[in-house]
Amino acid sequence: MIKLKENPGLVAMNAPFIEPIEHGVSMGASDITLCADMPVIYRVEGQLLFGKRLPENHFNELHTFLEQTGARRHLKNHDSLSFDHDGSRFRLSYYSSEDGDTIELRLLPKAPRPLAELGVPAGFLKLLDAPRGIIIVTGTTGSGKTTTLGGAIDQINSTQSHKIITLEDPIEIRHENRKSIVKHRELGRHFQSFPEAIRAAMRQDPDIILLGELRDPETMSAALTAAETGHLVFATAHTKDAAGCVSRVLDALPGSDALASLAGSLVGVLAQQLIPGTDGKRVAAFELLINTQAVRNCIREKRIDHIRDEIGRNSTLGMVTMDYSLEQLVRTRRITKETALSFCMNQAELKRKLDQLPS
Incomplete structure (x- = not known):
């Protein structure tokens, strides 16, 4: 049937x-x-x-x-x-x-998967407590972005009391009301465009708004407006790394206002890849950017490469580089060295580290 x-x-x-x-x-x-x-x-x-x-x-x-x-x-x-x-x-x-x-x-998915099962960085869990702003999960098609966002909403739904509105195309993961109230809306059935739906949602008393994708400048602008006006916004993008996600948003929204808006409202960016594992299944590797004062300054000045440097030097704050994530997967024998080098950001540096590992 x-x-x-x-x-x-x-x-x-x-x-x-x-x-x-x-x-x-x-x-x-x-x-x-x-x-x-x-x-x-x-x-x-x-x-x-x-x-x-x-x-x-x-x-x-x-x-x-x-x-x-x-x-x-x-x-x-x-x-x-x-x-x-x-x-x-x-x-x-x-x-x-x-x-x-x-x-x-x-x-x-029939139901959301717990974030602990997905292996996301611990720092990402802390971002879910943010009272407002925008959290972006980015990656190529089929990298598990929807699964991660579903786990994030499930975590909030299980532990916090909020009103959550999801705007999707189509509705991919259904959440039953627990401590929070979740309202699912779908493009074509409940609204005709994402910018229109975001603006309408802001009049519907949400604490959290989930978007399917930051697919065009108008949607990005509406999402940042929602984040700036006191809502916590979750969205996805299609870039390989976190700094590239910031760059894509800024390229789509040129001008000093966009720089200030993203610098002030960004909570963090989680980039992810699904990589062939040694057991024949795919395993996730992550990169986490957290918006510190130094990162905000980089965004305002559009210094994308410096954002990558900030991720690398701030592991104590919970940030994680993609290459560090890949290195840990090799150390635990979940992926091979060759696979890690195929998916990394800095091949020469990662190869140097991996060559020091025991065979």
Whole structure:
């Protein structure tokens, strides 16, 4: 049984993609790719695995189902839609290419994972007590940003009394009310743009606002305004490191006002990567930037390289460089030296340190 969130009254029994969906869930896949007359592709622990061929008539039946339910009409105006099947949740996107139409499915988490289980730096937990400002989790696509943010909201929900509004595309992790009240809102269903939704949220008495992504200058500006006006804002970005995230925001919002706004409202930036581990599973490596007075000065003067230096020299304050995180993963034999050097920021320096480790 498949229930589309965009039209919950419409339910399809035995839709042609139930079998690959259920197989993907059983494999622990994060993503499933469906193309007519092609093998189903599953992404498991970052690797692509090929399944059975999807007959063209089955793909056509799926296309017809999306048309009949109104899902195709929704996808013309939005990047994706979400649906439930047998206790699992998915995000669906649909696109055309030279090879024909393709359906991409992303398996969404059933429940948030505790931050302790994710291995985030201890300093990140302290940032969650901030009364206001903006906390950004950054990384490439598929690096686990949503999982980390879900864990952060779960931590706050379990320990603090706040009103939390999430603005997502689509809703990826559902939080039950505990000590806090969590209101989930989704693009296309509850609001039509992120800047509009942020401005509306500020009139809805939130303590915390969670954004899916800082995707454009208008969203960034609205997020900083919310942070400056007394709200704690969580957001994601797509950069490899923390300093690069600061640079991207400043490049998108030129001018001295943006420099002062980000310098004054930034709480911290957590950058993360998912890296192949020695056990065949992926392991997370993190970099944590905390906004100290020295960092604020660097932001105001747009000295990005100096921000990287500040992370490296302030481990006692809880900051962590990506290369230090990788070094610790090698020390505990969770990743190999070769893997660490493939994902590091300063290869020569990390190689020097790793060469000193016992074999």
